[in-house]
Amino acid sequence: MSIVMKSGEVARYSSGERVNHWVVAITFILLAVSGLAFFHPAFWFLTGLLGGGTWSRILHPFLGVLMFVCFALMAVRYWKENIVQSYDREWGKRLTDVINNRDDNLPEIDKYNLGQKQLFWVMVATMVLLLVTGVVLWQDVAWALPVTLVRISALIHAISAFVLMVGIIVHIYAAIFWVRGSLRAMTRGTVSHAWAEHHHPLWYRRVTGGGRK
């Protein structure tokens, strides 16, 4: 679990957790570009990234299985910390303050805020839906499934992927551009004391035993 490292940093993710996250992230990007290419002709040029349309079709399902398995490991790691608590609901009621960067008005929260927790559960749901419907659509599996099931799966696959992609767009924006000081948690594994205390005070006190020593 998280431990205090040097005086200037608080450990947030171990190297194993970081590798796990980035394997999911990389497979997600490859899946998104190939999936979008199959979804709308406006995105067809993205098939070039995976070596053409046929290669995209071949690789997409294998990447999908890899992403699902790696995400499942993350889900096992983090589900407990993503259970929505009463202070999260309070936090959620002040979404306007969150959006307008008025962080002083926000209640104290633990390792994840409500937005992060909601993204977590949205990912759990969409990953399961994408896997199940994706296997149905997988030509190499070539199961003789009822055609109506294939048709419904195609629609659910597209909508689930859309929901997941919107969630990830918000995730990428918040982690890289919006909430400064967050990205290093997933690159170097640590955040600053100030960042931890400001954004996740309950977590900060929990892992440091009350504050900076």
Add this chain to the structure above:
Amino acid sequence: MTMQSLAVQQRSATTTTPPSVRVAAQPVAKLIDISKCIGCKACQVACMQWNDLRDEVGTQHGIYDNPVDLTDQSWTVMRFAEYRSPEGRIEWLIRKDGCMHCEDPGCLKACPAPGAIVKYANGIVDFNSANCIGCGYCIAGCPFNIPRISEKDKKAYKCSLCSDRVAVGLEPACVKTCPTGAIQFGAKTDMVTRGNKRVGDLKERGFQQAALYDPAGVGGTHVMYVLQHGDQPERYSGLPHDPSISPWVSLWKGVTKPLLSIGLGLAVLGAFFHYVTRGPKEEPGGRGDSH
């Protein structure tokens, strides 16, 4: 394959106008008169011969259907159905199965690969295998369960209505070879006239429900059947009663496509403009400094 000499009316996964300056194209149709078919399978042989196809020699399944289903190598298959009429008469309903060349083709609607499926101005729906990525969406889109993916190259195949022959003024190979004249080919208007005339003959001979099968749900087809029992097409080895593109496919390839694509664009723009108007939450400077 795409025939340069044929005008293209629709092209899969394409949002611009396909090459379509040739305006004189006349819609064509193949008319299959089931009441004249003797089940000799010469059409199957002619199809294999013209298209350089050789299906594997299969096993006897105890029925006349051989092979028992369409394959990447068998673009047409005779389906034999025994039907006992209410009067107790046994009838052998032999239907030449294969692509119906829908005016509103579900395969083309579902196909994600630009130009892998085209519909010519003459109505022929053709697979351009060189552009096919092997996803199988055409199978999900088809209301007649026609396309088959090859195990060998993972490409989809089906009857081309001999678009290469038609492009140079020849009739399809199956039409050329049919010994009883059960398969005819020509302008769609002529074929409809001929079909209806034959339906009239059949009605005079006691087949009161005889009908021309040109289902409106898919905009009509460029392969039509004369059915003795037009009220019961499903008697003919499961010919759909009122085929249309599945609403699931229409949703998936209709409103969903532009709507979700715009949604993704708005999400990215929303994030960008949030940054521009609200700015980032700067990293707090130190302990106790909450800004």
